[in-house]
Amino acid sequence: MLNIVIAESALERVPKTIWRHPSVIARAKSLGKEPSELLLDRSYHHSAMNTLPKAEKRGRPDIVHMCLLNALETPLNREGGLRVYVHTWDDMLITISPIVRLPRNYNRFVGLIEQLYQKGAVPSKGETLLKIRVETLQGLLRHLESSVVITLSVLGQTSTVEKVVKPLKHLHNPTLMIGGFPRGHFSEDTILLSDRVQAIDPEGFDAWIVVSRLIYEFEKQSGFPSKRWERWGKR
Amino acid sequence: MLNIVIAESALERVPKTIWRHPSVIARAKSLGKEPSELLLDRSYHHSAMNTLPKAEKRGRPDIVHMCLLNALETPLNREGGLRVYVHTWDDMLITISPIVRLPRNYNRFVGLIEQLYQKGAVPSKGETLLKIRVETLQGLLRHLESSVVITLSVLGQTSTVEKVVKPLKHLHNPTLMIGGFPRGHFSEDTILLSDRVQAIDPEGFDAWIVVSRLIYEFEKQSGFPSKRWERWGKR
Numbered sequence: 001m002l003n004i005v006i007a008e009s010a011l012e013r014v015p016k017t018i019w020r021h022p023s024v025i026a027r028a029k030s031l032g033k034e035p036s037e038l039l040l041d042r043s044y045h046h047s048a049m050n051t052l053p054k055a056e057k058r059g060r061p062d063i064v065h066m067c068l069l070n071a072l073e074t075p076l077n078r079e080g081g082l083r084v085y086v087h088t089w090d091d092m093l094i095t096i097s098p099i100v101r102l103p104r105n106y107n108r109f110v111g112l113i114e115q116l117y118q119k120g121a122v123p124s125k126g127e128t129l130l131k132i133r134v135e136t137l138q139g140l141l142r143h144l145e146s147s148v149v150i151t152l153s154v155l156g157q158t159s160t161v162e163k164v165v166k167p168l169k170h171l172h173n174p175t176l177m178i179g180g181f182p183r184g185h186f187s188e189d190t191i192l193l194s195d196r197v198q199a200i201d202p203e204g205f206d207a208w209i210v211v212s213r214l215i216y217e218f219e220k221q222s223g224f225p226s227k228r229w230e231r232w233g234k235r
Numbered sequence: 236m237l238n239i240v241i242a243e244s245a246l247e248r249v250p251k252t253i254w255r256h257p258s259v260i261a262r263a264k265s266l267g268k269e270p271s272e273l274l275l276d277r278s279y280h281h282s283a284m285n286t287l288p289k290a291e292k293r294g295r296p297d298i299v300h301m302c303l304l305n306a307l308e309t310p311l312n313r314e315g316g317l318r319v320y321v322h323t324w325d326d327m328l329i330t331i332s333p334i335v336r337l338p339r340n341y342n343r344f345v346g347l348i349e350q351l352y353q354k355g356a357v358p359s360k361g362e363t364l365l366k367i368r369v370e371t372l373q374g375l376l377r378h379l380e381s382s383v384v385i386t387l388s389v390l391g392q393t394s395t396v397e398k399v400v401k402p403l404k405h406l407h408n409p410t411l412m413i414g415g416f417p418r419g420h421f422s423e424d425t426i427l428l429s430d431r432v433q434a435i436d437p438e439g440f441d442a443w444i445v446v447s448r449l450i451y452e453f454e455k456q457s458g459f460p461s462k463r464w465e466r467w468g469k470r
Contacts, residue, residue, distance in 0.1 A: 030265075043340040062339045066304065073441045104297050105278040106341035160460035161451075201460070202467035206308045212447040216396075225395035225436070232437035 001173050002076065002218055003144055004211060005085045006067050007137055007151075007190060009180025010060035012090050013117055014038045014045065021048035037118065039110050057181040058089055064180055065109045066208035068102055074215050075224055082215065085140060086180065093135035100129040137177075141193055146175040149195050152214075154204040155185055156197035164198050165217040178210050236408050237311065237453055238379055239446060240320045241302050242372055242386075242425055244415025245295035247325050248352055249273045249280065256283035272353065274345050292416040293324055299415055300344045301443035303337055309450050310459055317450065320375060321415065328370035335364040372412075376428055381410040384430050387449075389439040390420055391432035399433050400452040413445050 018024055019035040027044045028035045042049060042059040049055045064086055076082045077098050086094040094116070103109045112130070116122050121131045141149060148171055150164060168174040177194065179186055191197060200210065219225065253259055254270040262279045263270045277284060277294040284290045299321055311317045312333050321329040329351070338344045347365070351357050356366045376384060383406055385399060403409040412429065414421055426432055435445065454460065 041340075043343060060339070062341070066301070066339075069301065069441070070305070070444065070447065073444055075436060075438070078438070104295070104301075105276075106297070108278060158464055160464075162455070162460070201310060202463055203310070203313070206304070209305065209308055209447065212305065212444065213451050216448050216451060220397070225397070228437055229393055229395075 001081060001083060002168065002215075003083050003085065003146060003173065003175040004071060004214070005087055005137070005140065005175060005177045006064060006180035006207065006211070007087045007177045008057065008186060009064050009086050009088045010058050010182060011064050011086065011088045011094075011113070011180065012040050012058065012092070013114075014040045014048075015052065018045065018048040018051065021045070023048045033114070037114055039114055039117075041110070054089075054184075056183045060180075060182050061110055061113060062106060063182060063207050064113075065102075065106055066206075067178070067180060067211045068096070069104065070208045070212040071215060072096070072098070072100065072102060074219070075228055076215050076219050076222075079224075081222075087135070087137050087140060089181070091134060091136050092132055093140055095131045095133075097127070097129045099127075137190055137193055141175065144175055145173060147172040149175045149177065149193060151177040151186065151191065151194035151197045152200060152210055153179070153186055153191075153197050154199050154202075156199040159198040159200060161200045161213045161217045162221075164200060165214060165221055168218060169221050176214055178207050178214075180207055236316060236318060237403065237450075238318050238320065238381060238408065238410040239306060239449070240322055240372070240375065240410060240412045241299060241415035241442065241446070242322045242412045243292065243421060244299050244321050244323045245293050245417060246299050246321065246323045246329075246348070246415065247275050247293065247327070248349075249275045249283075250287065253280065253283040253286065256280070258283045268349070272349055274349055274352075276345070289324075289419075291418045295415075295417050296345055296348065297341060298417060298442050299348075300337075300341055301441075302413070302415060302446045303331070304339065305443045305447040306450060307331070307333070307335065307337060309454070310463055311450050311454050311457075314459075316457075322370070322372050322375060324416070326369060326371050327367055328375055330366045330368075332362070332364045334362075372425055372428055376410065379410055380408065382407040384410045384412065384428060386412040386421065386426065386429035386432045387435060387445055388414070388421055388426075388432050389434050389437070391434040394433040394435060396435045396448045396452045397456075399435060400449060400456055403453060404456050411449055413442050413449075415442055 040059040275294040
């Protein structure tokens with residue numbers, strides 16, 4: 001089982017200090033919601049975000065959406081070999097059933113996550129697909145009991161996707177951590193939780209591209225491409 | 236240079252026959268636009284789309300958005316080794332400057348493409364980044380003068396991403412065609428334009444996952460990962 005943790009993600013509800021900002025009120029009104037129910041989103045709350053600390057790392061639910069669509073629709077996940085976790089900037093943790101089919105449409109995804117924040121789990125009937133709770137990264141990693149935690153960062157040791165992934169197939173329950181934020185770097189706390197910090201390219205990539213490449217390479221190293229044809233019966 | 240063509244994409248403006256449908260009028264009103272200016276989007280026009288022919292292959296601008304974000308933010312594109320084209324269901328062609336930085340936010344992307352349909356090119360000032368014109372796939376391929384056109388389809392010959400991509404680095408200006416639609420298969424016309432039709436997995440993948448894997452594998456086969464570290468200077 002490969003664990004992917006989208007860590008310190010730029011996902012949270014609009015904080016109380018800017019509930020009364022005109023851009024927040026206007027957005028809430030147009031959606032028929034309360035400011036407190038909305039996800040913080042730089043596309044709509046740009047001017048309101050100026051007053052927030054560490055604003056450059058916040059308010060980008062689209063990054064989480066893209067990462068999840070690139071992770072969950074892969075053979076590795078479909079065959080039960082992947083667990084994806086979203087840890088947020090403010091220490092919330094979203095756990096995701098591998099069988100969830102997330103909305104492709106961004107607005108519907110945001111609506112779903114807003115509902116998740118309100119109810120704690122979705123859907124309200126039937127099998128739970130998404131859950132959210134207060135949890136630190138440290139708490140999550142303790143629970144995962146990984147043999148190794150590798151964090152991807154442009155500040156890490158020079159490597160490539162292939163070199164990062166190659167040793168993992170022999171290890172029990174490895175974890176890869178990718179930053180779910182648009183700019184800046186991991187906090188020192190996150191780095192200290194990592195066994196290794198590795199860079200896969202001299203320039204940074206968008207998080208969803210990192211997720212996509214790591215999963216594909218893991219599938220390759222595990223022999224997925226040919227195994228799948230054998231199992232499904234070659235035509 | 237690698238060409239990627241997102242072909243028969245589910246991207247178009249709302250067709251005239253459903254301009255007066257309540258779901259279209261409501262959406263147009265909420266955006267302060269005319270029905271004729273809107274992109275067709277199943278998320279908002281689901282009931283109106285029932286009357287459209289081949290509706291299952293239409294109205295999914297999010298697929299194009301995801302494909303482009305997975306293609307344009309790669310080292311291959313940043314280093315000028317990639318050209319991406321969006322061909323639509325109704326034979327429109329969008330040409331894309333490799334230096335464009337597309338909106339990450341879906342609603343902003345849709346707004347940009349709506350503007351593109353109205354003006355023919357964006358932005359209106361400065362260097363043109365996106366252009367749209369009437370063009371068949373045949374016309375595009377004649378213009379590209381590729382040594383080989385490979386179409387990815389679950390109905391194609393059994394292969395893997397690695398096997399599809401490996402021979403390409405020795406070829407002049409190869410073209411990979413990926414379907415930009417949610418369901419169904421390429422038209423016979425598109426298949427006839429292909430030198431080879433290949434399947435990379437027994438199940439179909441979402442288009443953006445195919446795009447992402449093809450580009451990464453092409454970079455690997457071209458020695459990008461180590462070359463980039465050498466060029467940027469290893470730390």
